Amino acid sequence: MILDIYSFSTLTSSIDNSLHNMMSPWMATLTEFVLVGIVFLLFYALLGLFLVYLERKVCAVIQNRIGPNRVGRWGIFQTFADFIKLLMKELITIKHADKFLFNLAPFIVIIASFMAMAALPFAKGLQAIDFNIGIFYVIAVSSLGVVGILIAGWSSNSKYSLIGAMRSGAQIISYELSVGLSLLAIVIFSGSMQLSTIVESQADGWWIFKGHIPAFIAFVLYLITATAEINRGPFDLAEAESELTAGFHTEYSGIKFAFFFLAEYMNMFIVSAIAATLFLGGWMPFHIGGWEGFNQIMDYIPSILWFFGKTFVVIYIIMWFKWTFPRLRIDQMLNLEWKYLLPLNLMNTVIISFVVLMGLYFK
Amino acid sequence: MEKNNEFMESVSKAIPYCALRQDTQYPELIVPAGKLHEAAEVLKNYKEHPFDYLVSLTAVDHLEKFTMVYHLESTHTHTMIVLKADLEDRDKAKIDTVSDLWITAEFHEREVFDLFGIRFNNHPDLRRFFLEDDYGYPLRKDFKDEVNIIEYPN
Amino acid sequence: MSEETVEKKIILKEEDDYIVNMGPQHPSTHGVLRLEVCLSGETVNYMIPHIGYIHRGIEKMAESDTYKQVIHLTDRMDYLSSHINNEAVCLAVEEALGVEVPERVQYIRAILDELTRIASHNLWWSAFGMDLGALTTFFYGMRDREKILSIFEESFGSRLLHSFNTPGGLLHDVHPDFRKHTLEYVKYFRKKLPDYKNLLTDNVIFHNRTIGIGVMDKKMAINYGVTGPSGRGSGFSCDIRKAAPYGIYDKVKFKEILYHEGDSFARYKVRMDEMVESLNILEQLVDNMPEEGGFTAKMKPVIKLPEGEYYQRVETARGELGVYIVSKGAKYPYRIKFRSPNFSNLFVLNTLSKGGIIADLVAICGSLDLVIPDIDR
Structure with missing residues (x-):
């Protein structure tokens, strides 16, 4: 079936196999946990930033505007810049x-x-x-x-x-x-x-x-x-x-x-x-x-x-x-x-x- | 015009203690300060076209006296009339509130109190409006701002 | 001094009331208005407005300014209908002096009045949508307002505070393209009005948020002195252009928009219809505007009003503006009082919002269309 050429199961199972060959089973599972965690973290952050960018562009289209267009081509790095700004901002603690x-x-x-x-x-x-x-x-x-x-x-x-x-x-x-x-x-x-x-x-x-x-x-x-x-x-x-x-x-x-x-x-x-x-x-x-x-x-x-x-x-x-x-x-x-x-x-x-x-x- | 005269006559009949002026832009009724509320009530309940809309309420400082100025309009015929009352005593200027007749007067009177220091008897909520409690009364002609003195060559 | 001025302590709030401060920096109060709102849950028990954050003492300042200078102060009251505010002072001065203003000036003034009115209603529409959470309205309203501001900019060089009126006429002549661009704008805006209808007027959520919210009957509107579109939404016939026509308005055919429901939606509809009515007025005026006639009447360089008292009422975008001038024959007014529409309109808010919820308070506040500098003066 053609569907299978795009299947990720060969990739994932080969990673799984090679990890099992290299180390003990529980170690391999642990490494897999960490790997999946890192991949998800990266995916999560990047997708989040992209969604913010998308929202700004979509709302710009709906509102007769251009939206972010200065940082990078079509402003694609705008949300990265914003993210860095947010990282550097002071964490204000509230009294009481x-x-x-x-x-x-x-x-x-x-x-x-x-x-x-x-x-x-x-x-x-x-x-x-x-x-x-x-x-x-x-x-x-x-x-x-x-x-x-x-x-x-x-x-x-x-x-x-x-x-x-x-x-x-x-x-x-x-x-x-x-x-x-x-x-x-x-x-x-x-x-x-x-x-x-x-x-x-x-x-x-x-x-x-x-x-x-x-x-x-x-x-x-x-x-x-x-x-x-x-x-x-x-x-x-x-x-x-x-x-x-x-x-x-x-x-x-x-x-x-x-x-x-x-x-x-x-x-x-x-x-x-x-x-x-x-x-x-x-x-x-x-x-x-x-x-x-x-x-x-x-x-x-x-x-x-x-x-x-x-x-x-x-x-x-x-x-x-x-x-x-x-x-x-x-x-x-x-x-x-x-x-x-x-x-x-x-x-x-x-x-x-x-x-x-x-x-x-x-x- | 004829109708106007008729109206003025009936007003002066209803408020016998008023002084009428007709040579001004709008007909003016000048009443003694103590009888202002009474006169206002008569106008508010004037039979043919009650003056149900208080357009403007303000005071003028004439140095020797304050003059309260009430612009009234009848929403039925759009007739305007001006009600005036003189307050002779500058330090203890007091007059009856008309906020029980027109609610909007409550806020205009607070403004007048704030800027002129004229007190209103029976006012439900007489507090300073824009300024602080210990600030003077800036629209009085003898007001001097000690902090920010800006004197124009007058 | 404080015991002296405040005779009796007025108890406004109880010890354990849940007070939420809206403002002076709050997105929905459109300026530095502070509302102390007492809530039980989401319900508003009462609301105390605090004003005076931008009180500049315009009335006091005006006492040491000439009449021409006073006009520049009036811009700063209701900055969205600055042109109409200017006109109020000009008309009062002209009437006091008995000056006959050229017909052309009256036409131009009326055209600018109506353009100002549309621009102001445009901005209100934008902001009202934002208050209710429809953020897109802001950009549509601002887009169309921009066109009017360009017309203003072309003729007077300024977009918001154009002290273009002066006693006796205008500062200088309008731009040669003024008539053409105004006509173009009328055509343009007529095409854009369906957008407004589709985006907000016909929206079900918008209906839910405004119909039956903040009902003010006619008697209440008159008693509180609520004028302008807010008053006319309650059936209070208070259009000064009809009641006491000034300028060219007695020669123009237009109808006073009246709705009798008195809720936020009625106030909304009044403004929407007023924009259409203003377009009709513009069409009549632009077509009949005389080309010749100059832009000002002959005036003395120093204007001194004869002793007396003068009162002039005009219809701004928000209601009735009254200018009360007491003159003692000098070149400065002895006392000048502005009866500003927003000052009276604000105080009905407490009564209207009582018993509603916070979201209603925002909707009512938006539908009254308050401009805070006009309240404080």
Whole structure:
């Protein structure tokens, strides 16, 4: 199969084999841990910087501007320059702040998003851990971030931060339900929680097409709730700058602020990657059942490109939300979740169960 | 014009203690300071077209006296009338508030208090507005700023 | 001294109130306004505005300036309708002296008034969107405002504070391309208005944020002296251009925009419709503007007003501006008082925001369109 020429499994298994040949098994495993950790750290930082750059360019396009264009060609090094600036800035300690929690909070936020990355299937054979409960793991880990946000708001000893954190807590805990339920749709369709199995189940068509109307509804619901979950777009109440100056990270400066900032963008990447994996086939090329020639041409595009292409389409949509919509109010946002999205999601789940039971989707 | 005369007549009937001036831009009613609130109430509840809109409230320092100036408008006919009251005692200048008739007066009166030092009886919230408590009253003609002295050759 | 000035201690807040300070440096107060907001949870219990952070004593300064110099001070009050502020003083002086201003000057003044009004509403639209979290509106509004500023720059060399009016007329003649560029702008802006509608006016979230928020009925608007678009959103017919026409406005056909809902959305709609109405006025004025007639009436080099009191009302972009001049026959005004629209408009904010939540407070504050230097003067 052509798919295999782009598979990373040969590369990873050869590294694994040579490490095992060189040293004892536990040493080899340890080295692998370190290697994967370094690769993820690099990837995380670079992707975070790129996403910030992308956001600035996308919002510039939407707003009739040029965006960053001075540092490097098309301003591609602008975010690097900003990052260096943030690194060099003074870390201001707040009087009467809870020092330990204040310093801990950014790490909790960033670790939560970092852990979720581990389960993402980036390409064929390129996945750090293939849990059999992959989706469950990602949902569980990514919602840890709210703890960090609450701690940040509480320990800053600032009223703006506290209100922002409380808003964020209410928001994330509410929307967590809908995110889970809309992902459940695909779990029902594919019959598995393992991300690699879900991707492979879409070899002859993505779930958003195979699952037709209910899957599409689930996809739209997921987009809305995921945007709320990552405190972005019209749901950025936690850092509503016209009301709360900067919400929970008002008092943070320097690299600690950069951690929050980076985590926000990486969370955006993670929810987009999940959307791409579950609804849009992950690294699976665009296949139409029966069109062999067409499918073969599609197979020539490397799987990693498919994955990132789909992810960035979703990221673009989320950015698009942010730069065109006004912000919701906290009570309206909670109403939207508890009165509309959650019942809709529950109904959709029942419908999907029925559809799967009767076999009414494209196989 | 005829209607105007009619109006003025009925006003002077309702407020017999006022002095009327018609040669100015807007008709002026000059009332004694003690009766200002009473006159204002009559105008506010004037039957044909109540003066329900207090356009402007200010004071003028004439050195020997303060003059309170109230510009009133009726939103029904857009008729303007000016109400004036003289305050003779500069040191203990006091007048009744009209903030119970027009809420906007509350803030204009605070401004006048801040800049002229005229006190308003029964005002709900008479604090300094722009300036600090121990600052003088800058719009009085005898005000001298000890700190930033800028004297224009006048 | 302090016991003397403040007779009784007024208790404004309780010991255990949860007070959040919005301002003087806060993104949504658009300047150095400080609001002490008492919250219970997200709900606003009460709000105390503190002003005076940029009080410059314009009224005191004006007492030692000539009338021509006073005009330059008025720019610094409501800097977004600086041209209209200038005109208020000019009209008061002209009326006091009985000077007949050439018709051409009246036309140019009115054109500039309307351009200023559109520019001001443009900026308000940009900032209002930002207050509600729609950041893109800012750039669209600023883009269109830029065109007006270019017209200003071309004629007077300045973009924001152009003390172009002077008692008796204008400082100098407008640029030869003034008429052409104004017409071009009118055409351009008419094409851009659908953008405004698509981006914000028709947005569902925007409706949720503004409809039924901060309802002010007509009686309340009159009682608080809320004028301008904010007052007209409550059905208070307070357009000075209609009520007490000045300049050329009695010859222009336009309608006063009135909405009766009194909520933030009504105030928004008034301003949006006013921009269209201003375009209509511009079209009428530019077409009929006389080419000949000079740019100023004959004035004495030193202007001395005859003894008396003069009051002039004009309609700025934010409401009614009143200029009250007391003259004792000197070349300086004896007392000058500016009845600024924002001063009255600000104080309704406490009543409107009570019981709402913080986000509503921001929306109401934005819909009242406050310019802080105008409050402080």
